[in-house]
Amino acid sequence: NAGVTQTPKFQVLKTGQSMTLQCAQDMNHEYMSWYRQDPGMGLRLIHYSVGAGITDQGEVPNGYNVSRSTTEDFPLRLLSAAPSQTSVYFCASSPRTSGRPYEQYFGPGTRLTVT
Amino acid sequence: GENVEQHPSTLSVQEGDSAVIKCTYSDSASNYFPWYKQELGKGPQLIIDIRSNVGEKKDQRIAVTLNKTAKHFSLHITETQPEDSAVYFCAAGRPGGGGNKLTFGTGTQLKVEL
Numbered sequence: 050n051a052g053v054t055q056t057p058k059f060q061v062l063k064t065g066q067s068m069t070l071q072c073a074q075d076m077n078h079e080y081m082s083w084y085r086q087d088p089g090m091g092l093r094l095i096h097y098s099v100g101a102g103i104t105d106q107g108e109v110p111n112g113y114n115v116s117r118s119t120t121e122d123f124p125l126r127l128l129s130a131a132p133s134q135t136s137v138y139f140c141a142s143s144p145r146t147s148g149r150p151y152e153q154y155f156g157p158g159t160r161l162t163v164t
Numbered sequence: 165g166e167n168v169e170q171h172p173s174t175l176s177v178q179e180g181d182s183a184v185i186k187c188t189y190s191d192s193a194s195n196y197f198p199w200y201k202q203e204l205g206k207g208p209q210l211i212i213d214i215r216s217n218v219g220e221k222k223d224q225r226i227a228v229t230l231n232k233t234a235k236h237f238s239l240h241i242t243e244t245q246p247e248d249s250a251v252y253f254c255a256a257g258r259p260g261g262g263g264n265k266l267t268f269g270t271g272t273q274l275k276v277e278l
Contacts, residue, residue, distance in 0.1 A: 053207075080264050089173070091253060091268040092208070107265070108165070139207050143264045151196055151257070151264050155207030 072140030170269025
């Protein structure tokens with residue numbers, strides 16, 4: 050199993066550009082989430098999904114869109130990039146039931162810089 | 165919503181000493197408290213967790229304690245080794261609702277010196 054994969058690893062955007070951060074998991078997990086990590090602020094939840102076709106907002110959703118058409122994929126879209134969106138983005142997945150039900154498995158992250 | 169505070173932000177210990185990281189939370193409905201370790205350039209990885217019906221949990225050199233009345237929980241690492249150097253995050257949540265959402269603390273940079 051590859052676990053949670055994210056692409057790209059690094060990205061530089063100009064203000065106003067749009068882009069999609071890709072996230073995929075091969076563990077058949079129902080739950081997937083996007084976090085951003087900023088110095089001194091820990092990880093903050095952007096959006097999450099409890100299953101295909103179902104998404105909801107987290108703590109800092111403004112400026113981001115998500116969709117979940119399959120169990121495996123959960124892309125994060127930046128509609129019009131702003132310097133305040135410079136951050137490291139982590140995708141995570143977790144199973145809904147059984148085993149270690151609440152563990153979140155994180156991807157390796159995407160470092161985004163907006164100039 | 166939930167608010168998690170974590171202290172200290174940096175911690176330096178000598179190899180073999182113990183390290184303690186403390187967190188407080190605000191939402192009395194939170195009942196799940198995991199700790200994640202993040203090595204440089206990688207995503208966070210779960211190292212230990214505790215549920216609200218348990219006061220202490222141990223796994224080899226790491227242990228977590230929980231005081232629900234005071235709303236605080238702590239991570240204890242004994243006999244620290246250089247490979248323990250990393251950023252540690254505490255978190256609080258209510259599993260099963262809302263996709264296992266977690267609120268994270270701001271992190272502690274642990275450095276184990278030889």
